[in-house]
Amino acid sequence: MLQALVIGAGNFGATVALEMAAKGCEVVVIDNDHEHLDDLRDKVGRAILGDATDKMLLEKFVKGMDVVVVSLGEKVDASVLITHHLHEMGMKRIITKATSKDHGEILKIIGAHEVVFPERDEAIRLVSTLVSPNIVDMIKISEDFNVVEAAVPQEFIGKKIKDLDVRKKHGIQVLAIKNALSGKVNVLPDPAYAFQADDIMIVIGDPENLSKAK
Amino acid sequence: MLQALVIGAGNFGATVALEMAAKGCEVVVIDNDHEHLDDLRDKVGRAILGDATDKMLLEKFVKGMDVVVVSLGEKVDASVLITHHLHEMGMKRIITKATSKDHGEILKIIGAHEVVFPERDEAIRLVSTLVSPNIVDMIKISEDFNVVEAAVPQEFIGKKIKDLDVRKKHGIQVLAIKNALSGKVNVLPDPAYAFQADDIMIVIGDPENLSKAK
Incomplete structure (x- = not known):
């Protein structure tokens, strides 16, 4: 060690x-x-x-x-x-x-x-979560790609990933889903999965599109 | 705004x-x-x-x-x-x-x-990267799951994702690969993709397994 x-x-x-x-x-x-x-x-x-x-x-x-x-x-x-x-x-x-x-x-x-x-780095993280209110945490991969932990937008709840077509519509891809209550993590969820109210999603994509997908 | x-x-x-x-x-x-x-x-x-x-x-x-x-x-x-x-x-x-x-x-x-x-949160982040030297940044999803940006371990270079079988062997899954030189990001890479020396991988999994997969 x-x-x-x-x-x-x-x-x-x-x-x-x-x-x-x-x-x-x-x-x-x-x-x-x-x-x-x-x-x-x-x-x-x-x-x-x-x-x-x-x-x-x-x-x-x-x-x-x-x-x-x-x-x-x-x-x-x-x-x-x-x-x-x-x-x-x-x-x-x-x-x-x-x-x-x-x-x-x-x-x-x-x-x-x-x-x-x-101080600087945490301030930048805080502002990301303030300006894009769903975002819980993020990793900046490049100018165009972040991995983001975000609350599931209200309008996604009850809908299937494949029907929302977030990849085409928002340029983001759902990598995993965590249920905030049970803590259960579903890695690379089935496209037929329907979002639940307590879900937190981990997505990858362009940060601009992510903040639009509220 | x-x-x-x-x-x-x-x-x-x-x-x-x-x-x-x-x-x-x-x-x-x-x-x-x-x-x-x-x-x-x-x-x-x-x-x-x-x-x-x-x-x-x-x-x-x-x-x-x-x-x-x-x-x-x-x-x-x-x-x-x-x-x-x-x-x-x-x-x-x-x-x-x-x-x-x-x-x-x-x-x-x-x-x-x-x-x-x-101060506390950045200190915890720093220690994660010190103790697991490949780790660049991470999001803690739950006790068992982190999303981690990490340098590709030396022994992975030139090998295909499917042949390394990291999912079974290390309980981790490769979500994306970024080439550190070109900055190109490859989301959900093909299992036939062979790691290159300048690749940085974004994976999800148990942090303990991640630090073993050096």
Whole structure:
């Protein structure tokens, strides 16, 4: 399993550490705020109180790590400095959280292998669900194709997939149907299947057509 | 199109406002920091400098709004107070950003219709992609089913879907294939299709089997 070092145990860092530990990874967390560490102490391998901008401290813990996640919130200077140190130490996988586009670009230049923008990405997801009210979640495949989890439009209920002809009419294809009550998932449903009121559909297609198919 | 009020123009709020405006929504933003508003002024309907915990100010702008998004970062007290005021004013859709589980629970009790946790949710997504290295993005459908965008495992390349028999062997089903270079998407590929090195597959199935099918 992965050995991971997580620097910063705020919201994002703590969730990364807990999720990885829950999946069996060996996780070491460093934070300079003992309150952040209190909740983690029993749940991750090691919770270190310390300043990760201190190169000596950092060096102690990077050895053998498969991945380092740097998540320092608004502390842009510290996240840049630590990412730089990690790059110099030859870390093979550095993932750093950015708070702005500029921050993200600088992180890439100095050696972050991946830059994550949790606030921005979740905001974009939220707006997708607001503007197309049926959409629950989505994966963007390309400009023209999304995989979307969406509530079944009112006018589909009781009708058969083949009769609705969504493929031709809306350019979308039904990949699976989940019943929201039973949780049962029907992968590649029969065209003779008639939508029920509690169905959620997983479709693939052009996002513009999807929002029209309300 | 939607009329939206966005309270707080930090990272999350600003992205929500810009994305909604770009999709044709009428957006009003309130923030008490003029620096936050400077970047938004030309791109959203109105950018108001003011304190949204002031009920009188808030009342001026909620009228006619379809949705209010409250995004005040670490200012838990202000986000709770504003959500409470909005609920009292009868707003039909209040979405508030939470920074912790407790914060989220309180927001629900006092009247938020939806609570969003950008940091937590993106952290969970990141860990999924770290622990199962091929996974690019995913939608969790149920405990047993995810829709996953994943790199094609090395040992699949050159082989036909029907010969790999992934459905029986791994309990997953290939819904679509995207070529990473051309961007071409092949929905419900023919079972005789042979995977190419630059293919990304979109599959549905049990996440445990998916991470084994590396």
